[in-house]
Amino acid sequence: MISIDHHQIIGSNNRPILIDVTIDQKQPDAPLVIFVHGFKGFKDWGAHHLTAHYFAQNGYRYLKFNLSHSGVDPDHPTDVNDLDVFASNTFSKELLDVDLVIDYALKNLNVGKVILIGHSRGGGLGIITAANHPKVRALITWSSIADFSSLWRREQEATWRREGKIYVVNARTKEKMPLNITLLDDFEANSKQLNILDAASRIDVPWLIVHGDNDVNVPFEVAQKLANTNPKSRLVEIKDANHVFGASHPYLGETLPPKLFQVCKKSIRFLHEL
Numbered sequence: 001m002i003s004i005d006h007h008q009i010i011g012s013n014n015r016p017i018l019i020d021v022t023i024d025q026k027q028p029d030a031p032l033v034i035f036v037h038g039f040k041g042f043k044d045w046g047a048h049h050l051t052a053h054y055f056a057q058n059g060y061r062y063l064k065f066n067l068s069h070s071g072v073d074p075d076h077p078t079d080v081n082d083l084d085v086f087a088s089n090t091f092s093k094e095l096l097d098v099d100l101v102i103d104y105a106l107k108n109l110n111v112g113k114v115i116l117i118g119h120s121r122g123g124g125l126g127i128i129t130a131a132n133h134p135k136v137r138a139l140i141t142w143s144s145i146a147d148f149s150s151l152w153r154r155e156q157e158a159t160w161r162r163e164g165k166i167y168v169v170n171a172r173t174k175e176k177m178p179l180n181i182t183l184l185d186d187f188e189a190n191s192k193q194l195n196i197l198d199a200a201s202r203i204d205v206p207w208l209i210v211h212g213d214n215d216v217n218v219p220f221e222v223a224q225k226l227a228n229t230n231p232k233s234r235l236v237e238i239k240d241a242n243h244v245f246g247a248s249h250p251y252l253g254e255t256l257p258p259k260l261f262q263v264c265k266k267s268i269r270f271l272h273e274l
Helices: 048-057 083-087 091-108 121-132 154-163 181-189 196-202 220-229 258-272
Strands: 002-010 016-024 032-036 061-065 114-119 136-142 165-169 176-180 207-212 234-238
Touching (some): 002 048, 002 091, 016 048, 016 091, 032 048, 032 121, 048 061, 091 181, 114 121, 121 196, 154 165, 154 181, 196 220, 207 220, 220 234
Parallel strands (some): 136 207
Antiparallel strands (some): 002 016
């Protein structure tokens, strides 16, 4: 039987981090996968619950969580709705959150090492964490970015500095979502620590890079750049797949989208080879 355990910890700036762990009760101490969501994403976005269920069916506990400044109100967990918190996010806060979740898992979930999966911006966070955290056993990135500054346009920076914020559009809701200048300040002040390609070159654990060749958000060439940075990594191309591998939010299907199913199947095969 598949069940879900719920946890909550304190993250950056004393903001809550909501966690759920999907488990096959026949394998309560199965290896632990920690999933890191992307920009404008959250743990309950789209088909993430079906992905968690698939991993649990195939021998892994699957932990997903909301980054503390994702903008998802704990009382309304199905969308980004706290735009003040969303605006105050930084990459350093996110990296701290990932470390806090790993440390919580190591202390409370009967596990000695963890497997990281990161999607999009979460892939960038996963790459940096895998390069630096000694308890990461393996890394899988889905549609990962290779540079945090790719999330905005360079020509926006002058306006950002002058006005103190810029806005990004949620393609689904058409809502304008603010980003405070603290995000850019943090990126510039910590440029060495936040260099994804540098971290990629230092990863010495098994690493699977999965990317769709029809990704208009993060082109497939980005995956090739990441793979070229670390010859020990393995690159898998998903034909005709977009940035979210056919998922959407809300996702009303009862089974994984076909492209996302390919991603999960190839990821499980990779993990079984460890």
